[in-house]
Amino acid sequence: MQGVGFRWWARSRALELGLTGLARNLPDKRVLVVAxxxxxxxxxxxxxxxxxxTPGHVSDVAVQWGEATGGLTGFEEQ
Incomplete structure (x- = not known):
């Protein structure tokens, strides 16, 4: 999924929703989104x-919910 603007798109949507977090490329070509x-x-x-x-083709979205740590500010593309 890398190289198609997905992290930028995810960041833009998250900021519009008032979320903090990150979108990071993983070595296996997947993208991790934490919000x-x-x-x-x-x-x-x-x-x-x-x-x-979304930009590119998303074939699967794995979800894991957890307690917010409060340690994130803004929304980073990594």
């Missing part, structure tokens, strides 16, 4: 990631 904020906003981002409207 913190209100659950409803995180669910909206998840819906967008699954929507089929």
């Amino acid at each position: 913190e904020g209100p659950r409803s906003s995180a669910e909206k981002l998840l819906d967008l990631l699954k929507s089929g409207t």
